[in-house]
Structure formats: structure tokens, C-alpha cells
Amino acid sequence: MTGTNPTRREVLRASAAIGAVGLGATGTAVAAPGKGDEQGNGKIFGRVWANDVLYRTNVVKVLDDEPQASDVIYFVNDGTTASLPPNGGVNGGGSPFVSESAPGDRDWNGGQWVHYSAQLADGVTLSEPLTSESDVLAAEEAGQLTISKGRPDIAGAPPNFFVCPLNGRA
Numbered sequence: 061m062t063g064t065n066p067t068r069r070e071v072l073r074a075s076a077a078i079g080a081v082g083l084g085a086t087g088t089a090v091a092a093p094g095k096g097d098e099q100g101n102g103k104i105f106g107r108v109w110a111n112d113v114l115y116r117t118n119v120v121k122v123l124d125d126e127p128q129a130s131d132v133i134y135f136v137n138d139g140t141t142a143s144l145p146p147n148g149g150v151n152g153g154g155s156p157f158v159s160e161s162a163p164g165d166r167d168w169n170g171g172q173w174v175h176y177s178a179q180l181a182d183g184v185t186l187s188e189p190l191t192s193e194s195d196v197l198a199a200e201e202a203g204q205l206t207i208s209k210g211r212p213d214i215a216g217a218p219p220n221f222f223v224c225p226l227n228g229r230a
Contacts, residue, residue, distance in 0.1 A: 106145050107155040107230045108133065109191040110162035114154055115226035117171070123221035127172035132160040133224075134178040134196045136186075136205070137212050144216050150180060152189025157218075160193040163226055171225040177212040180205050 108115050136151040136158060137143030148156025158178070161168045178196050180186070184204045190196050199205050211217045 106157070108157040108159050108224075108226060109155055109189070110159035110226065111165070112191045113162065114191075114230040115159075115162065116228055116230040117224050117226050119218070119222050119224045121223040122219045123172075123223065126174055126221050127169075127223075129169040130172045130174045130221075131167075131169045132176055132193070133173040134158040134160075134176050134190075134193070134207065135212065135218060136178045136180070136190055136196070137214060137217070138180045139212060139214065141214060141216065143212075143214065150186065152186060154189050154191075158190050158193065158196050159226070171223060173222050173224055174209070175211050175218055175220050175222075176207055176209055177217075178205050178207050179212060 106117055106119075108117050134157065135143070136148065136156045138150045143150050143156050145156060148154070150156065151158075178190075178200070181204055186199075186204075190199060196205075196207070200207050210220050
């Protein structure tokens, strides 16, 4: 900026430059899903599929009871620890979690989750990841997996009820 009275154009240019630098820093954090403690805050980050989009997330709070306004989250698993994050290898490696809804959907409740196990049938492998609730329900209908309310009996599986917002695309 020139002089002590900057023009409107100079102020807008400076603001745009500062905004671009800010977006670059944010983009770096979002582009590193699963790294966790990017900001030194001790939060562990993961990923969730919702409406064919992979979102970044972190568990904020484990709940003792089922939330009244809730979202369904499916944990695609084969009954073994190979299903667990960070990779969730049995669901194509992107994420083992699939949400019924996402931010912007009319039925989105902010990531107050009720956990459903979506366990693959014996001998079933997925050629493509399940990335939406309709994919999960179609796989159940085809006999490829069984859906049951609650976490599977796998050490380290997520809790039955928890708060976990979707923080933007992974």
C-alpha cells in the first residue's frame, strides 16, 4: 500500500493476499487426513464417507446414552481388527465409516452418532468402497453384509454413541 491513505483497491488486494495465505494453511491441514494432532491439540482425526464424499472428522465426546437427535454411522467391518481405522481395509482403504447424511442435508444432526455394525458376510470382499448409505443398504439387501445396531465385538471399535462433527472434505 502506498502512502497513509490506501485506496480501496490496495486494501482489497492486501485482504485477498492475506486470505489466500490463510486458505493455504487450512488446505494443508485438510489435505492431511488421519494425521491427527496438526494443531498440537491432541485430537485424533479420521475420515467418514457421506453421500459419496470423504469427510475429515474427530471424536469430540463419547456419550453414555443414545442422543435424541442423531445420525446413523455404519462401520463396515469383517469382524477383525483389519477393519479398524486408520485404513479400514475391508472398505476399499478410504474409511470404514459411512454416514447416512452430511452437512447441508435436511436430516443432518451435526454428527451425534448412533453406531451400526455393517459386517461383511464370510468370504465377501468389496471391489469398490461403500461410500453412501444407499451403498450400505444395497450390500445388505444383496446378502454381502449384515447390519446390526451397536459396535461390533472388535477391540478398539468405536463406541455405541458419540459426537463427531464432519470438518470438511478429506
